[in-house]
Amino acid sequence: MAAVDASWTFEPGAAALLATMSVAYGTRWRAVRASPAGARGAPAGRACAFAGAMLVAVAALFSPVDRLADQVFAMHMLQHVLLLDVFPILLMVSLTKVLLRPVTRRMQRLEEAAGPLAHPALAVVLYVAVMWVWHIPALYDAALEHSGIHVFEHVCMISVGTLYWWHLLSPIRGRISIGPFGPVVYMLVTKLLVGMLGIAITFAPDPLYAFYEHAPRVWGLSASDDQATAGAVMAIEQSIVMGIALAYLFVKALAESDREDEREERYGTGAA
Incomplete structure (x- = not known):
């Protein structure tokens, strides 16, 4: 049995990107806190979510998880789900409309220019495709054997994960609405299709990846x-x-329903 290498790693490009994101978020968060919006525009909880996102990224890309991913398939899978889901979720939760205000119009113009490419259905297709395609044995082994391909694999997962969770958790209402039941279908289709891949890997009769x-x-x-x-x-x-996401969406829908009832009650009282 071989000795386990659980050392830390360092990737300058990833470190620079995370540092830039941290400085940009911290600067904007402090500016909003000092503005009339104050704590309502930049709650402390949102800053904690951003810090959590950065810690998850560090754990996935620099901690022993990264080194162990080259030795243990299960650790590599853990690294992937951290980058595809946990990091983007925390990043989306850290945002508010006020924090995003300087770039909101640019993002809306970008969405309009993208046209059908900005539809949530594409995010579902990309999310599922990225997971299935990168787990084709030839591609998976190539990513493990060549650092450049491995970096590209991680970029694909982070990008697609961020796009996917943006449609569900973004504080900015998009031009294309997925309706009241859309988020449920959005989640179920995606997670079931990717979950099927996980089940297929679990019960495969023979090892699929020559590297491992x-x-x-x-x-x-x-x-x-x-x-x-x-x-x-x-x-x-x-x-x-x-x-968890479905429970969150259910609670959010109930809260929005309660607010709508309050508005109708207030309007009806005023009219009387």
Whole structure:
């Protein structure tokens, strides 16, 4: 059994990007706090969510998770779900309409210029496609063997994950509405299709990826056990995220319904 390498890694490009995002968010958050909008425009909880997003990115890209991903398939899968779901979710939660105000019009113009490409359905297709395509054995092994391809794989996952969760959690109302039941369908279709991939990997009769099949064994995991664990990580994570997101959307819908009832009651009282 091989010794486990659990050292930290460092990628200058990723570090520079995270540092730039942190400075930009921190500067804008402090400016909003000092403005009349104050804590309502930039709640402390949103700053905590942003800090959480940065910590998740550091964990996925620099912590021992990154080094272990080259040795254990399950750790590589954990890295992927952190980049595809957890990081974008926390990033979206950290935003408010006031924080985004300087770039709102630009983003709306970009959405108008994108036309059909800005439709939420495309985000679903891209999310599912990125997960299925990058888990084709030839591509997955190539990403593990070539650092440039591996970086591109991570860029695809972060970009698509951010686009996907933007349509659900963005504080800015998009030009294209997905309706009252749209978010539920949006979530169910995506998570079920990706969850099926996780199940397929879990119960595959033979090792799918030559890189891990021939890698030195660590933690006493056989190639088959490692692969089954990785598939389970994907399938379970998709189920958990779907459940939490659906519960959040349900609570949000109830809150919006209550606000609508209050407005109607106030309007009716005024009219009488």
